[in-house]
Amino acid sequence: MDESAERTKVEWREWGEDAFEEAQEADKPVLLSLSATWCSWCHEMDEETYSVPTLAANVNDSFVPVRVDVDRNPRVRERYNVGGFPSTVFCTPSGDHLTGATYLGPDAMRQVLGRVRDLWNQKGEEAAQVPRSLRDQNPPGGEVTADIERNVAGQLTEKYDATHGGWGDDAKFPLPRTVEFGLKRERETALGTLAAVREHLFDDYDGGFFRYAGQRDWSDVHHEKVLDANAALLRAYANAYLYTGDDDHREVAGKTVEYLTTTLWRDETGAFGGSQRPDDDYYAGSPSDREGADSPAVDPTAFADWNALAADALLTYHAYTDDERARRYAERTLAFLDGMVEDGAVVHYRAGDERDGTGERGLLADQAHVAAAFATAAQVLGTDGTYLDTARAVADHAVETLQNDELGAFVDGPVEGPGLLDWPLRPVDGNAAMASALVDLWALTGEERYRSVARDAVGAFAGAADRLDVQVAGYATAAARLVDAPLRIDVAAPAGSDLHRAALRVADHEKVVVPSAHEAGVDEEYEAGHAYVVAGGDVSGPVATPEELSERVADLF
Secondary structure (H helix, E strand, O other): OOHHHHHHOOOOEEOOHHHHHHHHHHOOOEEEEEEOOOOHHHHHHHHHHHOOHHHHHHHHHHOEEEEEEOOOOHHHHHHHOOOOOOEEEEEOOOOOEEEEEOOOOHHHHHHHHHHHHHHHHHHHHHHOEOOHHHHOOOOOOOOOOHHHHHHHHHHHHHOEOOOOOOEOOOOEOOOHHHHHHHHHHOHHHHHHHHHHHHHHOEOOOOOOEOOEEOOOOOOOEEOOEEHHHHHHHHHHHHHHHHHHOOHHHHHHHHHHHHHHHHHHEEOOOOEEOOEEOOOHHHHHOOHHHHOOOOOOOEEOOEEHHHHHHHHHHHHHHHHHHOOHHHHHHHHHHHHHHHHOEEOOEEEOEEOOOOOOOOOOEOOHHHHHHHHHHHHHHHHHHOOOOOHHHHHHHHHHHHHHHOOOOOOOOOOOOOOOOOHHHHOOOOOHHHHHHHHHHHHHHHHHHOOHHHHHHHHHHHHOOHHHHHHOOHHHHHHHHHHHHHHOOOOEEEEOOOOOOHHHHHHHOOOOOOOEEEEOOOOOOOOOOOOOOOEEEEEOOEEOOOEOOHHHHHHHHHOOO
């Protein structure tokens, strides 16, 4: 029994076959409580609803209650989330939905418990349904064309909130991948969004970014700080600095590096913790009111995909600034991630100084982000080590195990497990991340198979591309890098040389840099000490200095 059961008196089971078998034998519905350590409403529901003795007794007597940490169980999250967290989902012993809601106060919970109990007694399994998002799992495929990029690029201006910054007219999320897409295509909207994020979501006192704001004007800030959002924003501000040279962007990125490497870093795992809990009382006053107060607790769980995002972001910042702290922690994180790879399959998380055996292996998000992080490491730190080998092993495992149907799309993980886990799910964002990592590998290795697989993954959704919006701009980025190969700079000099550092700082964050290219098999005829610009299939003549490289790239645009 976990900590929440002690606090709420609900006898929570762990997610797994045992809980569903118990429900089957007892002929009871399952109550799934989808929660997260960073979720303030989840903690409030524990305190206000599940702590009521009569309600807890009702749940324990008539249901099999299962508590699910959505960060540790992302496949469960994607199949049972009903619109936010907490998600309170009632399902059959076979795992099909009966009904669901988000936060429920005591009175609402009493009503729902009664209705579900009556529904189950009257109809049983006949009342169940599989969510439409799982039933309709045949994305319309099509050709990967420039129209995909143009459609999303057009929405950057159309859906931009010129009054408050950001995209949309409701709750505001920072959307760092959309920002990066915009930096190359509609820069003013990207920079305007970064300015709003800096003003409203950045914590100047303790560092780090809050997760989102509940209102269009960026008010009603929700105070959780989550690793994946902070890592992605670090990279977005670093890339903004690359394009503009504005020290304000570099300063925000540098402060985020400090937050990550102090507050979120966990020595016991040698990696970054997953999140810092919200505490509205702590953040309510002025910064001076926080002096002497304990800062909100950090969840020490080290997630592979989020740590990969952090390593990628730290390497990006180091590439543009030579910041050694960022490099040092990136290398430490890569070492942690390398230890999470087993025959190409990435273990999803580690909870302490020992690997937790309950973590799933081979999830799409883990494979995609870890492959991308090691591909970035090969570009920034050098191709002469094991970084490129690890990226290839992780990507190859994903291709072999997750892209296993005629549609071409990757599924989000092994199609097996209790409940609805045996239904395939093909997420657009996960496919986009995997495709972009494969494009990097194609550019770094010259192996056409990586580009072919990436095109299949992106093409699997191309028939619906006109319905995609700015929130999945990462998909449009992947499509653009397939339609026109990314700018590649082959450097026939080692990583860390002046020419290599200059190549990394060419103002195109979607480029690929190949250090030691004369030794990496890209082109054995390259002249040592020179760089070559590859664009549109054409290879430039050799350049010997950073100044010549800058001029050669400028001639292309």
